[in-house]
Amino acid sequence: MAGLELLSDQGYRIDGRRAGELRKIQARMGVFAQADGSAYIEQGNTKALAVVYGPHEIRGSRSRALPDRALVNCQYSSATFSTGERKRRPHGDRKSCEMGLQLRQTFEAAILTQLHPRSQIDIYVQVLQADGGTYAACVNAATLAVMDAGIPMRDFVCACSAGFVDGTALADLSHVEEAAGGPQLALALLPASGQIALLEMDSRLHEDHLEQVLEAAAQAARDVHTLLDRVVRQHVQEATVLLGD
């Protein structure tokens, strides 16, 4: 792939987007009837499913129960056919465990766990197709699933990735842009207060550029929030129509 320009002179990326433009996002809540809450999101070619069970009694050892708040348990799993090269194990490897821990950290910051002491909330995320920005898609899907389950949260959790090429910050990286090896930032934001739930950066980035990249990711996360808000309102409207006046 020598000579593949991530950002052309006219300011277009490989898939024709502008630097700060997001991929097409489509989402749906209530995909599965048997789970407490579920959601599906498509961000460009990245597809993720999230399912929430809870709050319910702690499974396994009772000693893990926290006396004043709920335990949030996350598992990240990506299907063996999700990547270009076939993956051998869907979950249990280091990357999936790390992603699970990051999701747990993100949602412990957002869910009002004090309302459900001594109980457990399970969030299971499944990536069906991975084309970059899998962490962001998982967080967005999980937010919708937690809302579908009716678990109270402080705010939406919206996530987006960002990179830096040729002096410009790019928002919502695709797989090709991630594989090119430049700096990548993953940001999970609570939009109303502007608080950051998770911030992770890979590779080298000069500190002078950090603010620009952070602002690009934050703006993209706020755009995602607008879309997710619309999806939730539409879902509630459909549900109330079905219930009748």
Added chain:
Amino acid sequence: MASVALSEAEKVYIVHGVQEDLRVDGRGCEDYRCVEVETDVVSNTSGSARVKLGHTDILVGVKAEMGTPKLERPNEGYLEFFVDCSANATPEFEGRGGDDLGTEIANTLYRIFNNKSSVDLSSLCISPREHCWVLYVDVLLLECGGNLFDAISIAVKAALFNTRIPKVRVLEDEEGAKDIELSDDPYDCIRLSVENVPCIVTLCKIGCRHVVDATLQEEACSLASLLVSVTSKGVVTCMRKVGKGSLDPESIFEMMESSKRVGKVLHMSLQSILHKEESLGPKRPKVGFLG
């Protein structure tokens, strides 16, 4: 397997209803629930299919990769099955919890395909003893609403129908070194014939009658089931009894006749749906999980 707790009264209600050929949702003993099949759901696979049978949701992806043929069959490619019981279906499948069920289903799939006629494996051979196509069939169990084996076999058949394997040519130069060349046109590919691919029909024995396509509640009332793998012509490729109860021989013969009847109808409807979907061409609207 994900199960549901039923009271004795509920079990008696279901058993009595089945004796009268009337199930809880109004079906007869040999009726399937409404099946939704969609192919080409995941784009970076060679073929994929999603099947929704009541509350059971299955996603199958087929990836074709080049490998070496097995020693005892040098002129054929082969299929590898992997079943992932995702924690989405039930929290019991978290971590390694779903491995047992996954291995059981994968072994059943190996057995039903373990015969000469199901899939034409010699069409997967590129050059004997050196290169062949290996089809990795990966099954993802997303929601468990009873009757897993049937839904999985329908999804595998649909995914194999949808599989497009690129055409390759083997070039040999003067020193004898072989080079494999992929054709330039991305739409130039070979398709598999799924005429003889079998589907599993599960018959659960409830009381003294048997039912097809049991829900979770009905599975909780049945002590023994018979899994029969039938092709579209009514040929049985594999048969297995599961469950902790026992079956007497007459009921096994009855169940087998029943499964052949039901299997033929199932294959016919599946073929017609797949051909109808194919005839809509590449412009058909893809729904996936958004619909």
